Structure formats: C-alpha cells, structure tokens
Amino acid sequence: MTEPITGIVTPIRLDYRYTPGASTSQFLRSIKEGKLVGRRCPRCSKVYLPPRGGCPMCGVEFAEEVAIKNTGTMVTFAVVNVNFANRAVDLPYVTAEVAFDGTDTTTMVLLKGVAPEEARMGMRVKAHWLPESEWDYSLVNIDYVEPIDEPDADFESFKELL
Ligand SMILES: [Zn+2]
Incomplete structure (x- = not known):
C-alpha cells in the first residue's frame, strides 16, 4: 500500500500594489508619525481604527478624526x-x-x-x-x-x- 500524501511545500509569491483611499492614506500618514488616529461615525458614534471611508453599519461617511491612546x-x-x-x-x-x-x-x-x-x-x-x-x-x-x-x-x- 502506498503512503498517503499529507502535504507538499509549494513556494508561492504574490507581488501587488496597494492603493489606499483617502481615509486610509490619512491613517497611514498619522501612524508614520507615531500617532493612532481613528474616525468617528456621525450617526452611531462608533470609532474605527484603522478608519475606513465610511461606517459599514450606517453607510455614512466619516468626518471627525479621533486621537487614540x-x-x-x-x-x-x-x-x-x-x-x-x-x-x-x-x-x-x-x-x-x-x-x-x-x-x-x-x-x-x-x-x-x-x-x-x-x-x-x-x-x-x-x-x-x-x-x-x-x-x-x-x-x-x-x-x-x-x-x-x-x-x-x-x-x-x-x-x-x-
Ligand atoms: Zn455608524
């Protein structure tokens, strides 16, 4: 009886270019300066870190930046x-x-x-x-x-x- 093949090693490489949106760009600029900056949803008041363009629950655009500890x-x-x-x-x-x-x-x-x-x-x-x-x-x-x-x-x- 032949042995079952339980795994193989296949090196894989994926090169890609990431283009952040405006909100993520602002977050990345802040973190390069050693600061954590989130954004608050104007409707539900939740603060997202990292921030997105808008609140995924309310569907509205974020406005206020919030300094995070x-x-x-x-x-x-x-x-x-x-x-x-x-x-x-x-x-x-x-x-x-x-x-x-x-x-x-x-x-x-x-x-x-x-x-x-x-x-x-x-x-x-x-x-x-x-x-x-x-x-x-x-x-x-x-x-x-x-x-x-x-x-x-x-x-x-x-x-x-x-
Ligand atoms: Zn919200």
Whole structure:
C-alpha cells in the first residue's frame, strides 16, 4: 500500500500594489508619525481604527478624526505554534485582538511580556512601538503590546467587540 500524501511545500509569491483611499492614506500618514488616529461615525458614534471611508453599519461617511491612546484591552487572542514566514518569533506566541482605548474596533497585534498560558481576555495592554527611525506607513510600527499594571477589563465592557 502506498503512503498517503499529507502535504507538499509549494513556494508561492504574490507581488501587488496597494492603493489606499483617502481615509486610509490619512491613517497611514498619522501612524508614520507615531500617532493612532481613528474616525468617528456621525450617526452611531462608533470609532474605527484603522478608519475606513465610511461606517459599514450606517453607510455614512466619516468626518471627525479621533486621537487614540496607546493603551487598550485585549478582547481575544490566539496562541500560535507556527512561525511567520518573514519574521522569527519564539514559539509559541500570542496574537491579540486589541481594542485600543477610544475605539470600537479591534486591531491584531503581537502580545509579549507574558507567558502564553497567562494571556486572558480583558487583559489591559500598552503598545510598544518600534524605534522612531523604523516607522513606516504601517501598523507594523506597533511592534507588540505588553500587559500593564491595571485590573482586567470587565467582560461586559468589550463583549460586543467579539
Ligand atoms: Zn455608524
């Protein structure tokens, strides 16, 4: 009996050119300056980070820019045992969905500074940015988040973001 083929390795490369819209362009310019800037929906008042052109729930254009803090709540997370293709990280690592304070959306970032088995929903965290000389037009400027000495957020305060 022949052995089953359970997997193959096929290197794949995809080159593409991304053209951000006006709202994303403004966000990328801000993050290159070390600032998180979201946008508020004039109808439902939700703040999106990164901002889009308009609110996907209300169908109206955003207007107001909102400065977002570097602290936030880890809404959920995943313990990962597979490394990045282009970035070496000690395994296992934790990817966190963080609602930065002042937003109504989550952003996926790396969690460091805590053992994976100690990560928990509601953990309060702070963004750790790359050195300023490395800032680019990318959320990767936030190298990772790490726990801060604050009590965990109450589940009721972030359950709508799951
Ligand atoms: Zn809205």
